[in-house]
Amino acid sequence: xxxxxxxxxxxxxxxxxxxxxxxxxxxxxxxxxxxxxxxxxxxxxxxxxxxxxxxxxxxxxxxxxxxxxxxxxxxxxxxxxxxxxxxxxx
Numbered sequence: 875x876x877x878x879x880x881x882x883x884x885x886x887x888x889x890x891x892x893x894x895x896x897x898x899x900x901x902x903x904x905x906x907x908x909x910x911x912x913x914x915x916x917x918x919x920x921x922x923x924x925x926x927x928x929x930x931x932x933x934x935x936x937x938x939x940x941x942x943x944x945x946x947x948x949x950x951x952x953x954x955x956x957x958x959x960x961x962x963x964x
Contacts, residue, residue, distance in 0.1 A: 881907040883925065887917035887943065888932040888961070897930065914938025918946045921953065929958045 884906045888894040891912065898910045909924065911917050915937045921929065929947060933940035940960050947953045 881905055882927045883907045883909070884928045884930060885917065885920050885924070885926040886910045886930045887912070887914060887920075887935065887940075888930075889913055889935045890932070893932075914940065914943040917943045921947050921950060925952060927956065929953075929956060931958065931960055933960050933962045 882905075884901055886894060886897050886901070886908060887910070888897065889912055894910050894912060898908045901908045906928075909920055909926070911920055914931070914935045917929070917931055917935075918938065920926075931940040931943050935943075938946070944958050944960070947956075947958060
């Protein structure tokens with residue numbers, strides 16, 4: 875059973891620092907616990923070392939794009955049911 879007193883943990887990955895800041899700020903103000911990273915490789919590493927209840931990833935990032943990030947995260951058993959939300963700035 876999930877601990878309802880615990881804030882929902884969200885990882886946000888986007889290579890645009892302005893958008894990353896805006897998304898992180900909004901989610902934090904809404905009460906989410908937010909970690910943010912600036913590329914797909916770091917997103918995968920973050921998901922390997924921490925657990926998130928939601929993942930938000932930009933579709934086009936350097937090193938590893940959002941599609942590859944989603945595939946890599948889905949390979950991790952604990953992320954089988956976690957919503958992964960793709961975003962695009964264009």
